[in-house]
Amino acid sequence: MSGIWVVLEERDGRVSRISWEAVAAGQKLAALTGLAVNAAVVDAQTESLAAEAAVKALSKVARVEHPLLAAYTADGTSLALQQFFEDEKPDYVIFPHSYQVRDYAPALAARLGQTLIGDVTAIGGGPVFTRQLMQGRLNGSYRHTGVGPCFVSVQAGAFRADTVEAGAAEVAVFSPLIEAAQLHSKPGERYRASAQTVDLASAQLIVGVGRGIKDADKIPLLQELATALNAELGASRPICDNGWLPLERQIGSSGQTVSPKLYLAVGISGAIQHLVGMKGSQCVVAINKDPGAPIFEAADYGIVGDLFEVVPALTEALKAAKQ
């Protein structure tokens, strides 16, 4: 067995932030188990990413490299890591819980007879891995009981990237055997849907609208509140899925990330996919009829009540306060 391996991902040519958070999770696990922490980078060219990782407090850095890994495919990455981990026999493998990891890590784990413990928010003695259930309303404590490597992916923001200390790691290259015929899908270029005309990222005040509004014809009610507050309207995914507000107003993991002075969450339950997009807000207000809604966990001020009563009252109060 060879300890803990963290799989790093690239973003704009650098090791991504969530990858460093995964390293921090690895170090937390190392403190609990006494195992060494290593990191692997998977791509056609891994030299610069490996160099970034080599100056951190890691034991080894593996460059899993093959020309067919230039464009991400689930088949290519799974094959490469399968061969690498069959060779290394890790105790734990930690991934950042990115869209890419979600695409291949469950298959990779299954291939090795394992089940990924995905989207982990905390690691405790045992080790026990905490992840959210019921859209964040509950937490579940998971334990790996099987024989062989334990696969874990960690949620963005759950561990602190800045706790990763400097050091010197040994760098080695691993060359997996991959043939073009083994890659079944052909990935195209990535693109953004349309020019963004709404820049929520720089907005100071945002009214976030969630599925609690029930109907498209309630949008004007929220627009009036936003106008009274001089705020931008944002939304959680279901609102944009239903076409009640345009996609460019979506806040969350697949939409925009915002960090306003004030975020007023109206009828938003607070699923993690939304929270990751707005948890950098300075002050969060939640208005929701369900006192158990996870949005209250992230809120500074909360009002439990019927938004169709609270929102008009708030609009009036804000108008009055301006005069």
Place this chain on the structure above:
Amino acid sequence: MKIIVAIKQVPERDAQVRIDASGKWIEEAGLQWALNESDAYALEQALQLKEKHGGEVVVVSAGPERVGSTIREALAKGADRAIHIDCADLGNRDALGVARLLAAAVKPENPDLVLTGLQSDDLGLGQTGVILAELLGLPHASLILHVEKTETGLSVKREWEEGWFQTVELPTPAVLTIQSGGNKLRYATLMGIKRAKTKEVRIVEATELSINSAPVVVLERVTLPNRQKSTEMLSGTAKEAVAALVEKLKFEARVL
């Protein structure tokens, strides 16, 4: 085109969930159940492909008897027939164990396409479809918003983080996990509900699929989350609460 849609019954979105006496799961008595949201989009995608290219849509779902109502809902929306994997201990199986059940039921059907939702609204694992592809030995793509049939297979629109998308081409048969929002969901019509009653639902006993059900990952305990922030709750009538809020935002948080 023969399309299989794997669907899951989950507690209704607004259901008040409580931890059960064992501390290992939620109290299921009295809960209202519904079709998992992204699975509804997977079903919609399948029905649209069938309308365009012909073929058959078969839904498959694992769970106890109550799952039958969600299966009927899928049939009422237009699925042709269903396979119900009768399984009382679904919660004791991990994602690999559940995918094994589905794979055993799906494989003999030899589908051209297998669709499922991106993730379930209860456990939120988001793994079943991807593992199912692995067990069936089929290519897959995940977080899919749009599916187009081509000469050689499929062209799909895949979602990435922060508003990025990608077109991916893959051969069939294949497995796709469907993201919500790609299509407009249909409602079951009265005629559909009536027809659903006569459609075939084949019950397969999980115990007869003779697969390895021993989990490698176990959910040991369910707890209430710790509050990350101390939230100040403002009570009273709507008018009183918002008056207090405006005060707080102005003079305490100083964001107005």
